[in-house]
Amino acid sequence: MTEDGSRPDPATEAFVTHRKLLFTVAYEMLGSAVDAEDVLQETWLRWVGVDLDAVRDRRAYLVRITTRQAIGRLRTLGRRKESYVGPWLPEPLLTAPDVAEDAELADSISMAMMLVLETLGPTERAVFVLREVFDLGYEEIAEAVGKSTAAVRQIAHRARGHVAARRPRGAVSPAEAQAALGAFQRAVETGDLQDLLDLLAPDVVALSDGGGIKQAMPRPTVGAERVARLLAAGVAVWGPVATLERARINGHPALIVRIDGEIDLVVAMRIEEGLITGIYSVRNPEKLTRVERETAVGR
Structure with a gap:
């Protein structure tokens, strides 16, 4: 509800409903909360211009916009990191205690895992994050990254092996x-x-x-x-x-x-x-x- 008790418009309602998901996708792609927020702003500006009557799945559509914006931003960040002074680490986030209860989510945003994701290329990172963390279907991911479904399956397989060889071994109690x-x-x-x-x-x-x-x-x-x-x-x-x-x-x-x-x-x-x-x-x-x-x- 808005301050005057009325329901927000459908575009705003959908964006607010999925904002936490969209931020997490962007953050896992970029390792920067500041850049993730910028991506969400760009996503919003594109979302408000969309004809919602033509959108079959609003969540998937929003993830697609966010992913495309994040891939573009990630390529810019790559050039910025080349001139970064000293080692680059992800921007740390203070998270709520309940995040730890979702073991897969907590693992995916850990500092150690974020550094592993840094070793993937932009498209590989997007495919891995969307498939392994958010469990999106290959068809949805293909639309988000602009690749064929067959290509996305191959990228996912390659990225999964790459990450498995570098991620922390065994669960930590x-x-x-x-x-x-x-x-x-x-x-x-x-x-x-x-x-x-x-x-x-x-x-x-x-x-x-x-x-x-x-x-x-x-x-x-x-x-x-x-x-x-x-x-x-x-x-x-x-x-x-x-x-x-x-x-x-x-x-x-x-x-x-x-x-x-x-x-x-x-x-x-x-x-x-x-x-x-x-x-x-x-x-x-x-x-x-x-x-x-x-x-x-x-x-």
């Missing part, structure tokens, strides 16, 4: 995730890294995204000893003055680190077989606007 997060939090708060060291995989990778605005690692740091030394140096500098908050970021437990009350970074982790295999720290302030309030995602 809430207890394992909380243990890793707790070890990191204790290390920062006490300066004792031993608990954290016990959880680091030998080939752990640490990435830090400062975007050229905040100090961050210029390249990935690989290996338990090197990552441990890096963490020790960071703890020595900001650990004594930092305030840590546990939060649900991209559907998974993570830490928000504040200094003087201001968010300084968000730390998410990739955990496999009980060990931390990835540590992702986002410091770029332009990417931290979505951790102050919850962002609605859904399928």
Whole structure:
């Protein structure tokens, strides 16, 4: 209902009904909430010009518009990332607790999985996301990406194999995730890294995204000893003055680190077989606007 009690027009009602889905499609395609919102604005502008009487399935039509806009935006982002300073990480989202209850959705928007999706081309990424996450039919996906149904089936098969070879191995229990997060939090708060060291995989990778605005690692740091030394140096500098908050970021437990009350970074982790295999720290302030309030995602 609108403020005066009347029903919204059909175009507005359909867009609002599916907005959470459309945002999630765009975000999983782009890894950026800011760009996802821009895509939704472009989707709306095209949607209001559509003859609804000629639309058989409004949800599918909206997803098609969003996907096409996201593919175009993704190609632009690819050129932008080529000049990005240091490692690029997805924009973290503060998500509602109920997102974790949808295991497939939570996995698809995790920082680890979003980085895997970054290794796909624009069309492959669209096909994978629409098929594997949102369970759209091949015919619907074909219309969205402008390919034949046969071609989409081949792309889906190829993308599925590509992702399977790179995605985290095995499901992580809430207890394992909380243990890793707790070890990191204790290390920062006490300066004792031993608990954290016990959880680091030998080939752990640490990435830090400062975007050229905040100090961050210029390249990935690989290996338990090197990552441990890096963490020790960071703890020595900001650990004594930092305030840590546990939060649900991209559907998974993570830490928000504040200094003087201001968010300084968000730390998410990739955990496999009980060990931390990835540590992702986002410091770029332009990417931290979505951790102050919850962002609605859904399928």
